[in-house]
Structure formats: C-alpha cells, structure tokens
Amino acid sequence: MSSPIIRTEQLVKHFGEVQALKGVDLEVQKGTVLGMLGPNGAGKTTAVRILTTLLGPTSGRAEVDGLDVVRDAEELRFRIGLAGQSAAVDENLTGLENLELVGRLYHLPKAEARRRGGEVLERFGLSEAADRPTKTYSGGMRRRLDLAASLVGRPDILFLDEPTTGLDPRSRIDVWEFVRELQADGTTLLLTTQYLEEADQLADRIAVIDEGTVIAEGTSDELKDQIGGEVLELHVDDAAHLARVAEALDGVGAGAPSVDAEARLVRIPVGSDGFDALRDSVRLLDEGKIWVVDIALHRPTLDDVFLSLTGRVAEDGSEAESEPAGRIRGKGRRGTKEESA
Amino acid sequence: MSAIAQTPVDRRAPSSVGGRLSLALTDGLLVARRNLVTLTRVPTVFIFELVQPVMFVLLFRFIYADQFRFLPEGLDYVQFLMPGIFVQNAIFGATTTAVGLAEDLKTGIIDRFRSLPMARSAVLAGRTTSDLAKNLLLVLIVVVIGYLVGFRFENGFLSAVGVVLLVLAVGFAWSWVFACLGLALKQVEAVQAASFTLVFPVVFVSSAFAPVEGMVEWLQPIARANPVSIWCNLARYLSNGPIGITDPITNVPVDTFENLLFKSVVWIAIILAIAAPIAIRLYRRLD
Numbered sequence: 001m002s003s004p005i006i007r008t009e010q011l012v013k014h015f016g017e018v019q020a021l022k023g024v025d026l027e028v029q030k031g032t033v034l035g036m037l038g039p040n041g042a043g044k045t046t047a048v049r050i051l052t053t054l055l056g057p058t059s060g061r062a063e064v065d066g067l068d069v070v071r072d073a074e075e076l077r078f079r080i081g082l083a084g085q086s087a088a089v090d091e092n093l094t095g096l097e098n099l100e101l102v103g104r105l106y107h108l109p110k111a112e113a114r115r116r117g118g119e120v121l122e123r124f125g126l127s128e129a130a131d132r133p134t135k136t137y138s139g140g141m142r143r144r145l146d147l148a149a150s151l152v153g154r155p156d157i158l159f160l161d162e163p164t165t166g167l168d169p170r171s172r173i174d175v176w177e178f179v180r181e182l183q184a185d186g187t188t189l190l191l192t193t194q195y196l197e198e199a200d201q202l203a204d205r206i207a208v209i210d211e212g213t214v215i216a217e218g219t220s221d222e223l224k225d226q227i228g229g230e231v232l233e234l235h236v237d238d239a240a241h242l243a244r245v246a247e248a249l250d251g252v253g254a255g256a257p258s259v260d261a262e263a264r265l266v267r268i269p270v271g272s273d274g275f276d277a278l279r280d281s282v283r284l285l286d287e288g289k290i291w292v293v294d295i296a297l298h299r300p301t302l303d304d305v306f307l308s309l310t311g312r313v314a315e316d317g318s319e320a321e322s323e324p325a326g327r328i329r330g331k332g333r334r335g336t337k338e339e340s341a
Numbered sequence: 342m343s344a345i346a347q348t349p350v351d352r353r354a355p356s357s358v359g360g361r362l363s364l365a366l367t368d369g370l371l372v373a374r375r376n377l378v379t380l381t382r383v384p385t386v387f388i389f390e391l392v393q394p395v396m397f398v399l400l401f402r403f404i405y406a407d408q409f410r411f412l413p414e415g416l417d418y419v420q421f422l423m424p425g426i427f428v429q430n431a432i433f434g435a436t437t438t439a440v441g442l443a444e445d446l447k448t449g450i451i452d453r454f455r456s457l458p459m460a461r462s463a464v465l466a467g468r469t470t471s472d473l474a475k476n477l478l479l480v481l482i483v484v485v486i487g488y489l490v491g492f493r494f495e496n497g498f499l500s501a502v503g504v505v506l507l508v509l510a511v512g513f514a515w516s517w518v519f520a521c522l523g524l525a526l527k528q529v530e531a532v533q534a535a536s537f538t539l540v541f542p543v544v545f546v547s548s549a550f551a552p553v554e555g556m557v558e559w560l561q562p563i564a565r566a567n568p569v570s571i572w573c574n575l576a577r578y579l580s581n582g583p584i585g586i587t588d589p590i591t592n593v594p595v596d597t598f599e600n601l602l603f604k605s606v607v608w609i610a611i612i613l614a615i616a617a618p619i620a621i622r623l624y625r626r627l628d
Contacts, residue, residue: 077457078458090450093378
C-alpha cells in the first residue's frame, strides 16, 4: 500500500485542564473515505481542526499530503477544503458572492472565481438561489452551499466536520450523494459523524473515537466482526413453542440456540454464514411443521460495535432534540441485545 | 459529474516580499469589501449606530447649551462640543470592530477564512479597514448634523479636512484596541458590554463634552493627560483656531498647534504599536 495521504502520530491536544485528544494515530489512504465516528465531545472536531491548520497540537505530529500541519500550514491550505460545523458562509452575501469570495481568497482571478462559483452552485443544485442572500436559504441549502464553498479551491483532500448534523433526512441523503460523487472523483475525504449509519454508508474505513482516543479502526465489516458475526433470530407467538424451535434448529448455526422467553425469541449465532443458516432453518422448520412469526438475520450494527467497545450507547452527551430520523438506535434491536447480555 | 475536483490550480503562496505584500493587500481589501457589503445588506445596524451620535449631539447641544462656566471666552458651547463629539464618535464607532470580529467568530466564517490560503493578516486588516470606511461615513453625517445645530468650521476647509483625518486616524487606532477585545472575549454580548464599559470613562474623563476646569480637582490631571483630551484639543484648534483651546482662566491657549499635532500623532502611534501586535497575536492563537 502506498504511504497514507493523512497521517497523525500520537496527536495530543489540551485545552487547559481538558484533554481533548490523548494520542490519536490515524492513517488515511489517498482517494479513500475515513469516517471518524464518535459521540459529542469525543475529540472529532479537535482532530479536524488540527488537520485543517486551524489549531496547533499540544504534542504529536500530523501530516497531510506530505505537509506538516504546523510547519507547512500555509502551503497545505491550498490543497485542503473544510466544510461542516467548523466553517461557515456569510449569511448576508448571496450564494454566488460567497463562493466568489472564497475563490478569490484562493487567489483565483475574478472571472475564474466567478465561473467556478457558478459551476459548483450548479453541481449542488443551487443555481436558482445563486443571487439570493444566504440567510434566505433552508438549512439543507446552506449546508450544500457550505460544501460547495469547500470545493471552489478544488481540494485533493476534503474535511467534512459533521456534514449532516441537524439536517432533515432528505438533505442528509443529498449530502451523502455528494460525498459519493467526490469519492468517485478521487478526492480523499475525512468526515466526522455521530451517526453510525452514516459512517457505515460512506466510509471505506472507520475510526471509532471516544474521549480523545481511537478505540477501534477498520472497515465497517471488520468492526462488526469484532463483536462476533451475525445472529439468526426467530420470533414465536407462544413461549411454549420456544423449546421446540430451539431443539429443531440445534446445529444450524455456529453455536447453540439460546432462548429468550420474555421476548419469545430464539437466537442462534451463525458467524458469517448467515444465509446458509437461514436457508437450513427454513427447511427444518418446514419439515417439522413448526410455525414461527418471524425469522430474521441480524447483522450487528455499528451501534453494537460502539456498545461493545465502550460499554455505552453512542449517543452519550449529544443533543436529544432535532435528531434526524436516520440516526441509528440499533434498528430497534438495541433492547433485545442488552437483555440477552 | 465531471472531474471537478481534479484540475490543479496554482498552489503556491508567493515567496517574494512584494508578492506577499500585494497578496496581503488584495486579501485585506476582499475581506473589507465583504464587510461593507454586509453593512449595506443590513442597513438597520448602521442606522442604529447613527442614532447614538445624533442623540448625543442633540442632548449635549441643547441641554448643556449654557451650563459651563469654563468655556473659552467668546466660544459657543456648540463650537466646543462638536470637535469633542467627532472624537468621541471615532472611538465609539471603533467598537464595531470588536463586535464584528466576535460575530464572525460566532458564525464560523473566521474559521472558513483561516482554512483558506489567504494572507493571515487579511481578516484583521479587512475589518479595521472596513470600519475605517464606515467611520468616514459616520463622521461626515455627524458633521452635517453639527451644521444643522449651529456648528461651523471657522478655520477654513483644509482645517476641516484635518479634523476628519485626525478623527479617522483615532478611530483606526482604537479599532485595533477593540480587535483585541473582540478576539479575547469572543462572545458578542460580552464584547458589547466590555466595549462600553471601556469607552465611557475613557471618553467622559476628558474634555470631549465639558471643560476640564469644571471637574473635581483630583480628576483634572487625569482628564488633561487623557489622549482623548489631546485629540479633542487638536480638533478644537482645527475647527476654531486658537480660541478653541484658550484657557478660560488665564486666557491664553493651553498649547501650540505643533505640540498638539505632535502629541496626537504620538498617541495614535503608541496605541497602534501596542494594540496591533496583540490583536495579531490573539488572532494567530485562535482555537
């Protein structure tokens, strides 16, 4: 593998008594998306601010595109873009004026800045609103403009700090689309998120960060494997049938079936051979004329990963209101998971 | 979707001193222009900023019309007051630098700027420059109001221009003081409160509105040493000639024009020399 385009070594940042980062090591390969996942206050924004030269580290090193974020900050700013909660647009300027200003501050000639501004506005579906002051934009439009602003300089590396926090589901999907397009264009992305689903959807690799440390790193599948494979769950309508189901399906999975009488569930760990186990189970149930209400293969979510890594749910300390609908709560399975534990 | 993110641009900062200077100038002007455009988009802010000086002119002009024993003989209070009002306005007007920076910090636009490859000086230089432009407009409006309530520049057009220049320089220097305040306190409300707490004693304990001779004794030396009094005296000299700064008791001018000019310039330089490096330091250390 080639050398990483983003690399941090033992990155530490203190704000007075508060240790925001306690030695973070990260690597991002060129052209990939790293999802930095963690609850509020985990240190995600601090890391992004150091990597985008807004903040100096207390100790440790960070390199982006071969440039030191402290020593070569000036040159680095030509190559990176930043969007999300860390950066903003001027709400009294129009969409186009904002992008033109950003373009000119990248030292583009006026005409070129204007042309590019129009180009990215079009790309983000904001052409019609180009000449309206940004304060008239909806939240979703503003976020898209913010993203657009980060692209005017055509950065190779883009940092998105919680790009969808506070957005409605529709706008979140839009942002996701843009991230995928950028990735397809070869841009390296580092995005932070509190949404497990978002990291799952967008990131090639995920770094789970909590209390200033990376507590796990890997692909979404790798992280899910860390807490064991898939689970087959069978739901019966009468608890009296549980034993029969469990008996009939003994040997289908990787381990013995367990019975949860209260939830009227039979659970069978199936490793990574979920589909085979599912097929066999259906056949066996059919042969034995055993009736179940529901049968489902439960792939562990990143929520499960977070829970197993930190012993608590990912939403810690985050704002309770304005939660987008898509925010993961274990897809309704969180409860059963905990009961069985 | 085309490969929009791919085309390379010129990605080096200029290395020559001239290149860097011209970059700093361009970027500073871009930020200044953005600030001024904002001002025209939200005119209510400027209109409310105008209310205060108009109110001061009217209140002082008509309430204290004949209250002071220690005016130079033959000098109308309005002729004494208006130069003081000009200076006061410059200092009050400079508080918008603090508020503007705090607001930009709050919205996150400063973070956007700091992540761009622009000159590091541009945000501060742009803000103080746009406030300078705004203060010019403010001063001209206050001059018009002064004329409406009976004030006249008695010492010729050039002296009048001199007053405007003096006031702008004072405002610019104070802009840097308020830049420090804005960057240090960051919260808009705190910045507003602190600005006025600072500005009221500085301006009132001076000859801006009232002759120093009528103040309690222990306050007089402080008021006399206050650079605001020195600027006011220079503005009074420029507006009225020597009578503007004639001591009401001894009946001789308290200072020569050259002295006043020299002291005024030195004070402006001192404030700039202290406040600007601190502001730049605070800006660089933002986190």
